[in-house]
Amino acid sequence: MSRLVSTLALLFSACGCAGVVAQTPGMHGVSSPQRATVAIDGTDREYFVQAPPRPASQRPVVFVLHGGTRSAEDIFSRSSWPQVAARSGALLIVPNAIGGNWNDGRTTYLGNSNPSNVDDVGFLRRLVAIAVRDHGADPQRVYFTGASNGGNMSWRMACEAGELVTAIAPVISTMPANPERTCSGARPTPVVAFFGTDDPLMRYDGAAFTMRGRTSEARSSAADSTAFWARVNGCSARTREDQLPDIVRRDQTRVVRVAYEGCPRARDVVRYDVIGGGHNAPGSEVPRLFGRLLGKGNQDIDSVEIAWQFFQRESR
DSSP: OHHHHHHHHHHHHHHTTSOBOOOOTTOTTOOOOEEEEEEETTEEEEEEEEOOSSOOSSEEEEEEEOOTTOOHHHHHHHOSHHHHHHHHTOEEEEEOOGGGOOOOSOSOOOSSOOOTTOOHHHHHHHHHHHHHHHHOEEEEEEEEEEETHHHHHHHHHHHHSTTTOSEEEEESOOOBSOHHHHTTTOOOOOEEEEEETTOSSSOTTOOOOEETTEEOOOBOOHHHHHHHHHHHHTOOSOEEEEEOOOOOGGGOOEEEEEEESSOOTTOOEEEEEEETBOSSOTTSBOOHHHHHHHOBOOOSSOHHHHHHHHHHHOOO
16 A cells, blocks of 8 residues: 555646546647746746737636646646647636646645745735736636646635635645635635545544654545535535546546535535546546556546636626
């Protein structure tokens, strides 16, 4: 078991905790992203901006946060977000974490980088202001998404900068434990989230795990993560569960959509549970070795497309 966990640790560093989608920057009608920096606490922080070719004001902006040990460049080479944003006329901003990891509020990081003293909330707040001031972003349509560590950071932005965040779409990531305490200042925020029931690194039940002799922090379960936001948003505790069509049976997973009932307008809370799924973003390609160690991927749904459709329905 320890050998498997050590291999998982190495693979965790290699894959950034999400599946792979082969994409090429600047291809298929996607403009090349522009690199920029902004000084935060005396450090130049890097980010990339992909703007639609035609100048416009009051357009939606999507912040895509990379997974742990990965980089912004990986979003442009391995994610379909650049294509979706270009097709939809949205502004895309993809920042880089220091040392490859976001300070998502944990006190224990199992990798080689510990960003606990980095003000990533302040960095992302500044980028929202820059997006509105310099790139025509609509402050009523500011969206955050990311996988794993990037999903954790999306949860944190909703908790600590909720006045700026219109909606979030965390992928294969759960809330910190005791969100009533760790997210006590939460404001109503629409949430669509994606989880794998057999995820070995971001456990569906929130349990801690041990890696290379170190134990992770326990977190909220997938159900508790979304139930918290249902309460904040004024939804009912009742849910409607729909089993989605098992289109690709060879991936040996299926998807259940869980939607909270009675949510006020623009305060929806929805989660997609990949039954049998591992630490992979739904809709992404999962190399065989990754699948063996990080769990199964799902091809029945596309988390990027679903997140974007959700974002389009939610505005302040």
